[in-house]
Amino acid sequence: MPAFAFSEANQAEVARIRARYPADRQASAVLPLLHLAQAQHGGWLPRAALDHVADLLGMPRIRVYEVASFYDMFNTEPTGRVQVRVCTTTPCWLCGSDEVVAAARETLGIEVGETTLDGRFFLREFECLGACANAPVMWIDDDFYEDLDGPKARAILEAVKRGEQPVPGPQSGRRGSEPLGGPTTLLRTGE
Amino acid sequence: MPKLTIDGQTIEVPPGSTVLQACEAAGREIPVFCYHPRLNIAGNCRMCLVELEKSPKPIASCAMPAADGMVIHTDTPVVHKARRGVLELLLINHPLDCPICDQGGECDLQDLTLFYGPDHSRFAENKRPVADKDLGPLISTHMTRCIHCTRCIRFLNEVAGVEELGACARGEHMEITTWIEAALTSELQGNIIDLCPVGALNSKPYEYRARTWELKKTESVDVLDALGCNIRVDSRGNEVMRVLPRLNEAINEEWISDKTRFAYDGLRRRRLDVPMVKRDGKLREASWSEALRAAAERLAGTGPERVAAVVGDLADLESMLLLKELMAALGSPHLDCRQDGAKLGIGPRASWLFNPTIAGIEQADVCLLVGCDPRSEAPVLNARLRKRWRQGGFRVGRIGPPRDLTYPVEELGAGPQTLQEVVGGGIAFAQALRDARAPLVVVGSGAVARPDGAAVLALAASLPVQREAWNGFAVLHRAASRVGGLELGILPGPGGRDVAGILHGVEAGEIEVVYLLGADEIEASRLRGAFVIYQGHHGDRGAAAADIVLPGAAYTEKHATYVNTEGRPQRGKLAVFPPGEAKEDWRILRALHDALGLRSDVATLGDVRARIATLAPHLARIDEVTPANWEPLADAGAVDRAPFGYPFDDFYRTDSISRASAVMAECSRLARERRASEATGTHG
Ligand code: SF4
Ligand code: FES
Ligand code: FES
Numbered sequence: 054m055p056a057f058a059f060s061e062a063n064q065a066e067v068a069r070i071r072a073r074y075p076a077d078r079q080a081s082a083v084l085p086l087l088h089l090a091q092a093q094h095g096g097w098l099p100r101a102a103l104d105h106v107a108d109l110l111g112m113p114r115i116r117v118y119e120v121a122s123f124y125d126m127f128n129t130e131p132t133g134r135v136q137v138r139v140c141t142t143t144p145c146w147l148c149g150s151d152e153v154v155a156a157a158r159e160t161l162g163i164e165v166g167e168t169t170l171d172g173r174f175f176l177r178e179f180e181c182l183g184a185c186a187n188a189p190v191m192w193i194d195d196d197f198y199e200d201l202d203g204p205k206a207r208a209i210l211e212a213v214k215r216g217e218q219p220v221p222g223p224q225s226g227r228r229g230s231e232p233l234g235g236p237t238t239l240l241r242t243g244e
Numbered sequence: 245m246p247k248l249t250i251d252g253q254t255i256e257v258p259p260g261s262t263v264l265q266a267c268e269a270a271g272r273e274i275p276v277f278c279y280h281p282r283l284n285i286a287g288n289c290r291m292c293l294v295e296l297e298k299s300p301k302p303i304a305s306c307a308m309p310a311a312d313g314m315v316i317h318t319d320t321p322v323v324h325k326a327r328r329g330v331l332e333l334l335l336i337n338h339p340l341d342c343p344i345c346d347q348g349g350e351c352d353l354q355d356l357t358l359f360y361g362p363d364h365s366r367f368a369e370n371k372r373p374v375a376d377k378d379l380g381p382l383i384s385t386h387m388t389r390c391i392h393c394t395r396c397i398r399f400l401n402e403v404a405g406v407e408e409l410g411a412c413a414r415g416e417h418m419e420i421t422t423w424i425e426a427a428l429t430s431e432l433q434g435n436i437i438d439l440c441p442v443g444a445l446n447s448k449p450y451e452y453r454a455r456t457w458e459l460k461k462t463e464s465v466d467v468l469d470a471l472g473c474n475i476r477v478d479s480r481g482n483e484v485m486r487v488l489p490r491l492n493e494a495i496n497e498e499w500i501s502d503k504t505r506f507a508y509d510g511l512r513r514r515r516l517d518v519p520m521v522k523r524d525g526k527l528r529e530a531s532w533s534e535a536l537r538a539a540a541e542r543l544a545g546t547g548p549e550r551v552a553a554v555v556g557d558l559a560d561l562e563s564m565l566l567l568k569e570l571m572a573a574l575g576s577p578h579l580d581c582r583q584d585g586a587k588l589g590i591g592p593r594a595s596w597l598f599n600p601t602i603a604g605i606e607q608a609d610v611c612l613l614v615g616c617d618p619r620s621e622a623p624v625l626n627a628r629l630r631k632r633w634r635q636g637g638f639r640v641g642r643i644g645p646p647r648d649l650t651y652p653v654e655e656l657g658a659g660p661q662t663l664q665e666v667v668g669g670g671i672a673f674a675q676a677l678r679d680a681r682a683p684l685v686v687v688g689s690g691a692v693a694r695p696d697g698a699a700v701l702a703l704a705a706s707l708p709v710q711r712e713a714w715n716g717f718a719v720l721h722r723a724a725s726r727v728g729g730l731e732l733g734i735l736p737g738p739g740g741r742d743v744a745g746i747l748h749g750v751e752a753g754e755i756e757v758v759y760l761l762g763a764d765e766i767e768a769s770r771l772r773g774a775f776v777i778y779q780g781h782h783g784d785r786g787a788a789a790a791d792i793v794l795p796g797a798a799y800t801e802k803h804a805t806y807v808n809t810e811g812r813p814q815r816g817k818l819a820v821f822p823p824g825e826a827k828e829d830w831r832i833l834r835a836l837h838d839a840l841g842l843r844s845d846v847a848t849l850g851d852v853r854a855r856i857a858t859l860a861p862h863l864a865r866i867d868e869v870t871p872a873n874w875e876p877l878a879d880a881g882a883v884d885r886a887p888f889g890y891p892f893d894d895f896y897r898t899d900s901i902s903r904a905s906a907v908m909a910e911c912s913r914l915a916r917e918r919r920a921s922e923a924t925g926t927h928g
Contacts (some may be wrong), residue, residue, distance in 0.1 A: 113407035118410055119412055119423075
């Protein structure tokens with residue numbers, strides 16, 4: 054099994070993260086360390102990385118396997134470099150996530166759960182991303198794209214494909230999760 | 245103390261009880277899956293739902309603390325509906341393979357569905373597929389049957405202390421797995437087969453061999469270590485099909501080690517099933533009368549000072565007594581039951597017993613292990629030490645080489661010198677022992693099986709571990725026969741030789757005939773110069789040196805008494821008959837008395853037991869520990885510098901039965917591989 058070790062830069066980060074937790078509660082650092090390891094290792098966690106984190110924190114290895122397999126944010130198998138996740142839980146689905154999924158499949162040319170042949174994009178469905186007020190939602194790497202429909206999702210993915218960074222957030226023009234048709238309360242000020 | 249009303253009955257329970265415990269105290273049976281009294285509460289199966297007045301929905305009684313004034317109903321339409329619902333939900337993904345499932349007939353899910361479940365399923369979709377897991381040679385899996393109670397995980401985490409199983413993934417995709425498909429390493433892992441309420445975890449060696457209801461169940465005791473774990477031997481026809489633990493709070497609670505559980509295939513292999521006599525340099529089959537006559541002639545025709553006998557680790561009390569009487573009648577003082585050369589049996593009775601008792605471990609607050617590796621010598625006792633450690637406020641120190649015991653241990657040193665320092669009060673741990681309320685010192689059989697063993701024993705016995713109504717001095721034996729042998733005085737008589745002396749005597753030509761009662765742990769090759777009569781059940785080391793073989797019965801094949809390390813006599817029972825012409829051991833020795841023309845007034849096993857009762861009344865108080873009076877030991881000379889060693893490197897193969905077992909051989913191979921890869925750092 055190929056070994057895993059944190060890069061020198063990340064080792065400093067590891068030390069910083071671990072310092073947040075008392076000596077007998079080091080296991081609390083498992084999530085940030087796994088995120089760090091995953092980022093360092095091209096978006097997924099090989100077993101060596103899981104074992105390394107476990108040994109570092111003095112946890113039984115199986116406990117780290119449980120954590121890594123519990124959260125969908127961790128990949129335990131190689132995936133594409135760019136992670137495209139479309140939320141398909143009920144609110145998003147009611148607001149048209151089917152269209153978003155279809156747009157993603159067509160633009161990327163792959164099915165859900167697959168990686169493009171060049172190893173660049175990985176597409177998957179996700180459960181509620183916690184942004185239901187702005188449904189439907191697509192999550193690309195670290196950014197949320199909200200208030201989508203088919204064409205908007207397509208445009209975003211095309212842009213990402215070209216190497217651009219489309220502006221994240223609601224694509225409907227509203228700010229944050231204020232009402233779609235504009236503010237409805239607190240309209241008068243200073244009276 | 246909270247007072248509750250349960251089905252109209254008022255009941256008071258100790259603080260900290262759960263509603264479930266309160267219901268049980270009130271005589272109400274609550275169905276459960278995930279709850280287990282010896283494991284932490286998980287509260288994940290919902291089978292134990294009951295109705296709590298003023299609560300909008302039923303509550304999980306196993307996870308709800310009992311509080312004053314609660315009004316609980318366990319037998320209402322709401323409760324019945326809830327149970328039906330839970331079972332219907334559990335059965336959604338559970339296969340209908342009861343007819344071919346090993347758990348069938350002793351399955352909690354089957355039973356509870358019968359009593360509380362729905363009569364049909366409304367679920368028409370596909371059931372969830374789950375790949376079976378490879379957990380090694382002992383446990384087979386059928387993971388589609390798993391109901392995710394997590395008992396198996398909790399047992400390994402909490403009781404065994406080897407965290408290797410987990411619940412990976414989430415929700416509907418959750419699976420019980422090691423994730424890395426590696427064999428489990430705990431030597432207590434077999435217990436998760438019993439804990440699994442369904443047929444997800446099965447015994448691999450027993451798989452598809454029998455249905456539970458066609459087995460004869462015999463309650464007996466284990467002899468593969470010195471704890472005397474209570475077991476149930478399940479047999480069909482004349483074959484032992486499996487070995488299960490029996491509840492005994494004083495000894496094994498409800499656990500047994502994997503050797504106890506899985507070595508039984510060794511009972512079918514390498515058996516001695518006909519008497520044999522050596523002719524022209526080869527052992528040849530003979531009749532009982534020929535073999536006995538040959539043995540008698542040889543014994544009678546040799547001067548008593550040239551005859552010796554050694555008793556093995558699996559021998560029972562009855563046959564030991566008859567052998568002792570035989571030797572006495574012949575006039576030979578050369579008799580010993582301490583194959584490993586342990587320097588025990590010289591002092592008072594308390595000097596060789598586990599005085600505080602096994603359950604007493606839970607009272608102890610400081611523990612010193614002297615040349616003792618409880619994990620390999622008595623895994624179930626180690627689990628008790630771990631249990632005590634988990635309760636908190638337990639300090640364990642060790643003198644001897646480090647080995648992982650599943651709980652933290654302070655390493656004090658390697659050999660008798662360190663023990664001297666502790667006795668002298670020179671190191672901090674000595675103070676802890678002195679200050680302790682109930683200090684425990686566990687002397688391993690390895691620590692006294694050395695030339696300076698008596699001095700080590702005396703030194704350990706001088707530690708300050710005596711308190712009002714507490715004797716913290718404990719010897720942990722590893723041979724089931726040992727305490728019985730010591731109590732019966734299976735020891736060299738005046739001028740007699742011990743095992744080392746006997747071996748030496750054979751080499752020097754001073755001992756001519758050696759009688760081995762199942763003695764397989766001595767250097768049998770050194771017996772070449774003697775005429776060896778071997779009485780026992782396996783063609784192991786002792787039989788290899790034999791000139792006459794008298795085939796005896798293994799522990800599952802005889803009614804016999806064993807005294808465990810605490811000094812607790814217990815009865816093993818006959819589950820199957822000895823194979824071929826083999827006989828119960830006391831009968832063989834009785835017949836040998838006759839062949840020698842010796843007067844013997846025992847005709848039945850009852851007579852032998854009556855004799856034991858007269859000689860040592862406490863050995864007739866079955867299942868009871870008769871406490872021994874404490875007296876300081878006489879000084880026994882100087883200790884030497886050699887560090888302590890442990891008797892076993894290989895837990896799985898320690899006696900003629902487990903050495904004959906293919907299952908144990910496989911476990912031992914895996915353990916060796918694991919150690920080798922850990923040593924080279926390539927594990928994983
Ligand atoms: S395998 Fe058995 S004991 Fe383990 S979680 Fe599943 S049902 Fe429970
Ligand atoms: S359902 Fe999609 S973000 Fe909540
Ligand atoms: S027994 Fe109470 S939730 Fe499982």
